[in-house]
Amino acid sequence: MRYDCIIIGAGVAGLTAGIRCAKEGLHTAIISSGMSALHFSSGSIDLLGYRDNAVVYKPFEAIDQLTGTIAQHPYTKCGKPLIIEALLFFKQECEQQGLFLFDNGNLNHFHVTTLGTLKPTYFSQRSVFNEDVYSRFKAMKKIVIINFEGYRDFHPQLAAAQLSKHSLFANCEIVAKQIEMPQLQDDGKYPHEFRSIDIARIFEKEANIEKIADLIRLAAKDADFVVMPAVMGITNFNQIHNKLQSRTRLLVYEVPTLPPSILGMRIDNALKSRFAELGGVYIAGDKVVRADITDDVVNAIYTNSHPENPMEAQCYILSTGSFFSGGLVSEFDNMYEPIFKLKLHHEPERNKWYNQNFFHRDSHAFLQYGVLTDESLRPYDSNNNIIQNLYCSGAIMAHYNPIKEGCGSGVAISTGYKAAGQIINLLKRMS
């Protein structure tokens, strides 16, 4: 089987690239080794939240500055017009699957975290931040933050205390409430098995929604606004959200929780479904282990399950993520990219990889390590030659710190979109 394009890795970067390629009619496969970082994410799409430790309010202006100063940054390689195009593309493709994203035009907006801090982001799901919330944010008098008894991955009292410190809520009463959901207790399960997914499944049963809505209403009767952990279902979340709001006659709003992230799973589902709908081939649970390269061209790749059968394509995209996802590997005295043995940007001495404190203001150096690429996102091999038909996207790329800059998803979307565009153009020229 020969593809036009094989994408290794199914995170935001790989799926964005896959959708774009498939939409152009390319015969596209994505190989996924497991759950992507979306399952651990906030479910909001951060574009550029911080520059030099200061909050960014106008991300596109900040991107202009950044691309003017940091030549190696993935955003510089993409350029602002392409980033804007990529974001719009991503938003529309998600909408195709019924996942609506809120944005604030030229501005970042702030979503409330598990802990009650406010974080700048660009897209949020409608149940997380929407026009209603936006317009009433400053006039709120009472916010109730609720949790469900037995769920250990959200502490409303910590969130309430943190949120109330913010000047936006200076005149607002913020209280924490626990709700006992009978469904949670009667399941016959051990309570330590309750994770966000278990509660989301309770929400997904239509018969439960009204009962839960009434409990929320009871706990938050005089509030303007209810904040709850993000467990409003994985698939039919729009209906659940609407029903909860109409029955409680309150604004109900989700905040991300400890993993697994229901919000992230919704995006993951939407992107995967969209890719399948466009005719893409999704290969789950297999891992690419090596590649066959001659004269700077990748001929084939081999996977764990099929170590002898090559998978071939005209072009390849590498979007295997950073260390956490296995895209980069570190050892006692070494770092490498395991599939193609690409040239990396990193310090050789391991004591340079980190800073002295966990919460050091300069974050940690290893988060910026990764694969070096040219302007078209093609990587270099260990002999400093560009590999002609391989493109990189997402967290495997060097020269940006997704957490410190608050730009992980934005870079993934932009570079995934750009990598796909490069391949589309190349194949067009060839035919």
Add this chain to the structure above:
Amino acid sequence: MKTLEAEVIVIGGGATGCGVLRDCTLRGIDAILIEKNDIASGTTGRNHGLLHSGARYAVRDLESATECIKENRILKKIAWHCIEPTGGLFVTLPEDDPNYHNRLLEACRFAGIDAKEISVKKALSIEPNCNPNILSAIWVPDGTIDPFRLTSANILDSIERGAHVFTHTQVERIMLKQNQVIGVQCYDKTAGEYLEIYAPIIVNASGVWGQHICKTAGIELKMFPSKGSMVIIDYRINNVVVNRCRVPSDGDIIVPGDTVSLIGTTSRKIPYDTIDELVVDDDEIDVLLSDGEKLIPNVSRARVLRAYCGVRPLIAVSGEMDGRDISRGVVLIDHKERDNVQGLITIAGGKLMTYRLMAEMTTDLIAKKLGNSKRCLTYKIPLPGSEKRVGYTKKIKYFSGIPNSVVGSTHYRHGERVHNILSLKKRNYGLICECEMVTLGEVEYAIKNLKVNDIVDLRRRTRIGMGPCQGELCAYRAAGLFTEFGDFTPDESTKLLMDFLEERFKGVKPVLWGDGLREFEFTYWIYQGLFGLGLVEDNNT
């Protein structure tokens, strides 16, 4: 200012100080203990957790070896829930002096340690991961001991018998009236207040920090701090303690403990003024891993979880010497004899193994000074948790309905006190820390009963956050429970969470590669990326 009175003040909440407190309390002496951080947070909690048979000292220090084997037998009775009697091996590598084997056997015989030569084949069947090229092997009654549990049990028993304990309280100075001590001035860091405690007898059991304590009374006492570093392997790769059969040196012991194994230790002399800022050096890690590799091949390829170090409290009686050369024997100083200061006693040197004996010697001296004629009972009265020994299977049956793994872990950590912790309410046994099977009930019990001031203390009582993920999810879960079960505001709980992650990172960063780096990236992603925890202080301003 708050003032208190007692017969005895014990300074230092390590094993020795807590042992003295308990011994006093059992003899009806009214005692107060003061610790500047948490109990077992100094040298006590920073060793390899070896229940010595004494064999490691037998060749060079017969006295220490004899003390070890005696205490080994006592501790197995009074503190069985803190101990795993795994047994241990001394193996000779091809590069080692083959004669040491016989010298060790002979020395053990003198010290009364039941050491026996076993065949290489037998040794490898006991410890299949051991280097197959060993030339000879000796079996000894080594084991493992949990220093946190042991110290905590001493404290718990003392408190239940009426003693008072102040943790996170710093002694500012010893107060004197002419040549007689009359008490201490201290600062309670948690409450943010000063207090004065009056007593005619003060025991300086603050280990290497004792030099400073003595100085506040105008006494010079010279310590020679020697740093020992260890690395923790994230799997229990050995069944029994594996020692190298040679003169003790760096990287020659691997101790299994709970869910992990430890490679120990290095020995480096350090300046006294650095004892509060110890760091593990990169080259120490290199030595420990490469020498550990000789005992158990491939150990360095297993995931390394943490590295940490402690400081040995050695008092040199004459001249400066190398850390390993100074006797680890017990030093009991009556400062009335030495410095003409009445009522002050320093107990130092020794080892975790001999904490009870050291406490007995100290309390004998206290009793003599007070005219108390009661005899020491600590060698026979079991510690809380070790009251009676009931098997795992019986406990599982008793708590049927609660998952076996939860009952097993709680019983393993708290012995008979499992009955004060577990209940059939579902909420009680909901898991907070999956790695170490720590339940909500155990956290509640610890916060309410075991002198827990923060998540770091909680870790020492329950093992929360000590497993493979190093507090990735449980740190947040536990933080919230401090608001529920303790006297903490939500803001304080959030601060505890930050402090805990910083504390865990200290041990993670020297070994930040491989899966450890992946795990850290994930943890950082959650707490900084998802939570914005590092922004909390920015947010406040």
